[in-house]
Amino acid sequence: MTLDWENSPNYLAVSPIIKDGAKYPEKTYAAAQDGVRGRSAIGMTKDALVLYCSGDGTSDSSDPEALTQELLALGCDSAMMLDGGGSSQCDFTGEQIKATRKVHNWICVWTKKTAETPPDKEDKPVSKLIVCLDPGHGPGCVNGSLDGSYRECDFTWDLYTRLRPLLEAQGITVVSTREQESDYPSLSARASVSNRAGADLFVSLHSNAAGSSARGFVAFTSAPPETAARNRLAAAIISRTRAAGVVLWGSGLAHEMYTVLASTTAPAVLLEYGFHTNAQDLALLKDTTYRDKLAQATCAGICDYLGLEVKEPDQESGQPNEPDGWAREAWSKAVAAGIFDGTRPRDGLTRQEAAVVLDRLGLLPEK
Known part of the structure; x- marks a missing residue:
């Protein structure tokens, strides 16, 4: 975001509220823009454009300070407050907030590519x-x-x-x-x-x-x-x-x-x-x-x-009878070597169980 509007062919006459990931250091809006009312704003995170709108006279109405904190919580590195109050309006693919005043100006945003069923979560391990x-x-x-x-x-x-x-x-x-x-x-x-x-x-x-x-x-x-x-x-x-x-x-x-x-x-x-x-x-x-x-x-x-299969707890311990992913290979080796019996992989180890494990490893002296 820049305030160097004189050298820009197109610009918005707005109030900056966030810069470099922090609240803007000075108040940039007039007293008439203060108070709890509907709000509209544009922000930028590291990888996304944020378009914000709340209706005037609703429970989502806020003052500029609350708006700033909400946009910071969304991860905005920069943000600008647009006209609000009865001028707040938006149309996000059919979901609308209608202004109570006659407002003829819109900011239109086109996405470069639209998929019929956009992915909403990664296929993570x-x-x-x-x-x-x-x-x-x-x-x-x-x-x-x-x-x-x-x-x-x-x-x-x-x-x-x-x-x-x-x-x-x-x-x-x-x-x-x-x-x-x-x-x-x-x-x-x-x-x-x-x-x-x-x-x-x-x-x-x-x-x-x-x-x-x-x-x-x-x-x-x-x-x-x-x-x-x-x-x-x-x-x-x-x-x-x-x-x-x-x-x-x-x-x-x-x-x-x-x-x-x-x-x-x-x-x-x-x-x-x-x-x-x-x-x-x-x-x-x-x-x-x-x-x-x-x-x-x-x-x-x-x-x-x-998309996870729920691991049912075993009857004895109440914990799933499967080791965590990070321990699966070592657990399989330990079971194959006869160190553990294959049950209760997530349970704690008692002293007597530790003694048995040490004995199986041949680490205890013979009587």
Whole structure:
């Protein structure tokens, strides 16, 4: 981006807000452009053009500072704020935000090549797949049951601790927006964790709230169509959740432009596992066995979307009876040499088991 407009045959009279990957050092917009309103902007990441638009008077309205932070979370190295308020409008292949004013100017973008079914994820080996888990909220969050017996932040952290090892047992790398239970990052910071990690998926964990009659599981994505990667991910998780006997809220799928869904570059879903304002759901959300069921269904749905065969745990250890990819060759050699019996490749080693292994290796003295 350059401000040397006098030597340019064509230019946009706009307000720069990001330069060299950081907030622009000075305020470049007038006071009349401040405040919470619809916004439009253009940004550049290292390998992509970002076109941004939010409707005036909607929950997505923001001030220039919030817009800047959201574009930084998307990885923009440079960005310009265009006209906003009632002038915000866009048409992204049929998905429209209409201006409340008469606006006659458009910026048109053509892609060089359009495929009928563009690839939306690389065919990666499982050891390189990254899933970002987002345990919703954090300490001090007041979301919870009316009687005070349940807090959403406690539930999301507990479910995260159940889901993470299940995914890792499938060979998937997991990153988290909260590495400690005491963490409480902002919404844009959560999206940044996923974007910096180059995550293949972003999954936000929550429980819901509404009137006392509403109940059931629902997966939120940012928008249609159903063929979009985010909605195919949601459909896979919904299918596994339904198969586990979990009640769905409506169809189980809904759309909202939540910040963590709109600001992540990876296909993103926000999972509401039930309504903590409903007595039936509340009892289930508190139940540890039910939480295990939710974690297992979520893991299976993620694996289905990624095209991975779910490794079923063996009966003795509860862990998949397969070694991780990085250990497979060494494990096969150890089993072939009689050092191990081929079971429980992911379990820890007790002292007595270590003694047996050392004996099989001939490293223990004879009596």
